[in-house]
Amino acid sequence: MTTINDNYLKLKAGYLFPEIARRVKTFADSNSDAQIIKLGIGDVTEPLPEACRTAMIKAVEDMGDRATFKGYGPEQGYGWLREKIAKHDFQARNCDIDASEIFVSDGAKCDTGNILDIFGKNNKIAVTDPVYPVYVDTNVMAGHTGNANGNGEYDGLVYLPISAENNFVADIPRQNVDLIYLCFPNNPTGATATKDYLKAWVDYAKENGSIIFFDAAYEAFITDESLPHSIYEIEGAKDCAIEFRSFSKNAGFTGTRCALTVVPKTLTAKASDGSDVELWKLWNRRQSTKFNGVSYIVQRGAEAVYSEEGKAQVKELVSFYLENAQIICDQLKGAGFEVYGGVNAPYIWLKTPNNLSSWDFFDKLLQTAHVVGTPGSGFGAAGEGYFRISAFNSRENVEEAMKRITGS
Ligand code: MLT
Secondary structure, eight states, rough: OOOOOGGGGOSSSSSHHHHHHHHHHHHHHTTTTTTOOEEEEEOOOOOOHHHHHHHHHHHHHHHTTTTTOOOOOOOTTHHHHHHIIIIIIIGGGGOOOOOGGGGEEEEHHHHHHHHGGOOOOSSOOOESSOHHHHHHHHHHTTSOOBBTTTTOBTTTTTEEOGGGGGTTTOOSSSSSOOOEESSSSSSSTTOOOOHHHHHHHHHHHHHHTTEEEEOOOOGGGOOOOOOOOOOOOOOOOOOGGEEEEESSSEEEEEEEEEEEOOOOOOEEEEOOOSSSEEEHHHHEEEEEEEEOOOOHHHHHHHHOOOOOHHHHHHHHHHHHHHHHHHHHHHHHTTTTOOOEOOOOEEEEEEGGOOOOOOOHHHHIIIIIOOOEEEGGGOGGGTTEEEEEHHHHHHOHHHHHHHHHHHHH
């Protein structure tokens, strides 16, 4: 008899974004005239930077000539891309990260899930609440949790509540946890972390032998120069942190697919016999067995992000979305909403009016304004009563959506 991975049965109905898409489709099917504006999933809308397109076109031509044709590439990513990442994203910020510690991949979402392959089954895992749901669901799939309670909280996970009271940054836990997921700038709340705050986590992790999974997918949205872009800006982080990054939100690669994970060679965790094992070796083994690398064409596109033109074009794209965020914040505040995030981050996190539940507000907004956002409760029990609006859309749509929501 063939059996399944029963852990999948513990998952709540659907992954958040497909569930939203399903509800929107139901509405659209019976309201064919409605011009729906989607500010739900954080998916980019603006064209790829010209520097990336030009590099990819050239790469396609390389593939058409036997002399420059490429078959399988290195599983870890081409050296020329990893060198640029190391230099521009890390060494330029005084982070001592070498190209050999960088693994190019097809997505930060995939990597934050896949990384669990190299860790044991009995780690105590901490997530913030609310949180990017992938961190939770992949642990459920891997059998690291028990069942969910009525609030959707899984037995066995340590939830670190974040709210306006703690500025949406979790208190350092008193208990010992082994794996901690941190995401800054934060999805979904748009909160940011100071160096002092990350230092407290690094100190905690080093003292407790924990590993931090640091998701920096939105680092390009940081404009405040005092804020760290990488956890490796914090001394000691190379001994306790893995960092995930992406080309999705800065260079618009959500459909093109390219990301990276940094596993420092100094990072170790314990084998069951108590010995220290280098995580780099395990991740390299995992990737070279289960992954064949990102296409040559896409890696050339990603490389162009680091050219002078590429940098300027990415900056322009990010500024465009940040201006959207500013418009959303200003308009919603003006209309009396309690609004967080949206500065140094592309997400706006708002309190639902009149104590509406997150899904009730979702339905109301869809039905009355034909605008789609993301219910805060989809990010965790403590997100109930909140709502996320994404700044990823055209200016026209953002302005129109705000007009409809605020009635101005
Ligand atoms: C989101 O809307 O939270 C993001 O688009 C999800 C993702 O990047 O996978």
